[in-house]
Amino acid sequence: MADDASFAPTRRTLLKTGAAAGGGLFLSWGLDAQGAATAKASAASLNAYVSIAPSGAITILSKNPECGQGVMTMLPMVIAEELDADWSKVTIKEAMLDVDKFGFQSAGGSNSARFNYDPLRRVGAAGKQMLIEAAATTWKVPASECTAAMSVVTHGPSGRKLSYGKLASKAARIPAPDVKTVALKDPKDFKIVGQSARGFDSPKVIKGEPLFGIDTRLPGMLYAVFVKCPVHGGTLKSAKLDAVLASPGVKKAFTVKGNGEFNGLADGVAIVADSWWRAQKAKAKLEVEWDEGPTAGQSSAQYAATSERLGPGPGQKVFHKDGDADAALARSAKVLKASYSYPFIAHATLEPQNCTAQFKDGKLEIWAPSQRPKPGLDLLTKALNISASDVTIHITRMGGGFGRRLMADFMIESAWIAREMNGPPVKLVHDRPADLGHDFYRPGGFHHLTAGIDDKGKIIAWKDHFVTYSDRNDPTKPAFACEASAVDPPARLVPDVTVEVSMMPMGFATGPLRAPRYNAIAFVYQSFVDELAHAAGRDPLEVQLELLGPPRVLPGSAEDAVDVGRLRAVLVKAAEMSGWGKTDLPARTGMGIAAYACMHGYFAEVARVHVAQTGAVKVEKMWVACDVGDTLINPTGALNQVQGGVIDGLGHALNAAVTFDKGRPVQTNFDSYPLIRMPAAPDVEVAFLMTDNPLSGLGEPALPPALPALCNAIFAATGVRIRSLPIDTKLLKA
């Protein structure tokens, strides 16, 4: 896809989601496509992705793991478009892990659309060229006289037609053209990309068919639980297994010596039985002694106290400095100080971590609900000291990912257990307390902020003392996902900015969670900007636009570049959609606005909330304006991602916190770790601003602005500023 869009005069089109009921514009699937009666042995393969049966049934492989982001349907749409396939005859199958064939197979970073759009267009176009050549050879006419549409090649001058089904076996013998130079369609001729296609597997989901990793069933399969030290990083001292082994159905129980890596293999005890419930029941009889290690002395209260002690002083190091923030503060008309904090949170995928593996005759086969199976394979081969050529990985559908399944711990554990069992397949399933207790948490953090505004209420100085956590093995380095960034706003927007960092020891496993870092920073940054606007007596939207300044691209790496014009445009649009500036709202009802750009997506969101006398917060509605470039591959999926991401963000703000006591996560299940439920979920109205920019992904960037939009609305409704998450409704009582 063109990367020089900046040369073209930009035509911005607003694609607004309609309010009308019913479908009507969905692409439809044929009966063939949903059933099993599709491309079988007789199908001809045009390339790694596409095979076509004589019946015309087309099978397209989806290369990336599906965790709810809709990639399984979306990526094949791109191939089918350039193939000029009849979409109703397309069947989609999940590819095996094979990076030589498919390149990097990953669900992360909202990157699937961005990285695969152009390459997969070329895959489809190459396939079409082969089918056209097959037809031209059959008819002995120039290929240039032939066109393709809806799985049929037509010879223009004679009007002769041949279906893809009839051409496929001949086409498969034609040398594949160079994908780099193959002709692509003009997007204005698209028939599939840009239309809504329902999730391919949805008809199976509504019937309860086995699709997920946890649904894997194999002949002679056994079931396992794996018990780890409740304190992260703890090691096994001793275990008494007699009672466990005597428990009904237990086949084997054994201790595992880990490799000390969080994203590896922990010490633990494996219990394998003939049913999962029997393995789970046997666990209750386990007597085990752990060396809990240094993390046993840590708690959330201690982290907060350390931050409070460090916060007012200078940081352990100056991490980033633009201009002279102290001088700018000295000349400010008004200086505001505030401390913001956010907690550790868990991914809490609804499908608990699990994995099925079979080790037989020296070969390992594994059914992995993994967002990133290749790095998982690498870690697994290292931990088990086994050759990658002896490992086969099936990528299964996942009951949510959110970043948790970027990790490989469950793959390694199940492989280790399967090798110990040597023969039968083993399904390892962690129960909810184990899943919550051994997450790679989104780290908490503390931001001690000082900012100055001039006599016109303009933000001219910004200092952030970020108190975060050091790596358990190297106190000079931040722990995983606990890093600061030099490009987090308002750096590049305010001329005088200082970010100082202090770190404290922390022994828990941490990692990326949906829109990593941004999901926390957006709350801090966009809440404090709102706070400064109110302190200046100004409209928050006006201050936001002033802070952004004129349209321009902020300097940074390809991943960090922010186009201010796009952010301005979504802010203005969200304000317009929501009727921003309304003054006739009922008592204790308010609106808040926030915007954030991340992962190449630009999102502005407005929340309208009502806060009851009791302090209970009701989000009445969310308005979202976003810009993810020039193409929505699958608009229904795009809208679903945005709505879900926004409500997920509201859930973070309203509910989510993992706290630690004596080195243990306190929350064990969804009673103490509540997730957002239907009554709390508002309607989310979305507008997509279509711009001449390369398309980007939608799994994550809708989430971050939802939190500050909500908290800013709460301030508008009550005058109470939320500076710590999750929202404490006791503070909001009338």
Next chain:
Amino acid sequence: MPYAITVNGKKHTVDVEDDTPLLWVLRDTIGLVGPKFGCGGGFCGACTVHLEGTAVRSCQIQISKVGAKAVTTIEGVDASAIGRKVQKAWIDHDVIQCGYCQAGQIMSATALLTKTPQPSDADIDRAMVGNICRCATYVRIKSAIRQAAGLTPELTTPPAPLQIAVRSSTSAKGA
């Protein structure tokens, strides 16, 4: 010990301990994996099935308490006209993201509409509050239930039709 239970109209005899949750009998013994394991504590609703038409959390019901009561799982919900309507509404609205919770959501929605054919929004909230959707597809779930009930979906979904509303020539890229 052996227990005789009826699932989706079919009789099964299962030999399991009396405290085995119905969920695990369905998933591991009978092989019906539509009901999902989410929390094991009755908090998330992923394991929802019908017991004599009432939505229950199968992870909380021991096999010894099932007796002669008819069990319906997602695999058998299409035996009822309401179940089929709910399933169709789920597809029409393209509700599903990861899909892990949706069997439970459909079972709860079907039980609701069987007892309350014309539910208010508050009725829907009450019936569905026990079912977590971690992907937060609640807007579409609610709209789908309204469609299945023959009510006008009032929310901003479903997504179609998409309309091109505005064209402008202002530069988004700037200087």
